[in-house]
Amino acid sequence: xxxxxxxxxxxxxxxxxxxxxxxxxxxxxxxxxxxxxxxxxxxxxxxxxxxxxxxxxxxxxxxxxxxxxxxxxxxxxxxxxxxxx
Numbered sequence: 345x346x347x348x349x350x351x352x353x354x355x356x357x358x359x360x361x362x363x364x365x366x367x368x369x370x371x372x373x374x375x376x377x378x379x380x381x382x383x384x385x386x387x388x389x390x391x392x393x394x395x396x397x398x399x400x401x402x403x404x405x406x407x408x409x410x411x412x413x414x415x416x417x418x419x420x421x422x423x424x425x426x427x428x429x
Contacts, residue, residue: 375417385421387413 350358366372389409417423 376422379417379420379422382420382422384424385413385416386424387416 387409413423
């Protein structure tokens with residue numbers, strides 16, 4: 345697989361191209377349906393700013409939570425997200 349080389353880096357255009365590809369391939373839906381029947385992993389997440397105004401620490405926590413869920417998805421788990429359960 346070859347990756348495109350971008351000489352004039354236009355991130356907005358690249359993001360649009362990636363989103364179009366994901367929409368055309370139904371990537372998100374397939375990531376769920378291909379894991380049906382596999383062991384599940386549930387990540388319970390509370391409100392992002394329960395203790396005051398949002399800050400950089402909320403961004404860092406959300407990033408860590410996202411990385412964990414993506415990692416478990418790559419391991420083959422069917423990952424359920426539960427925001428503010």
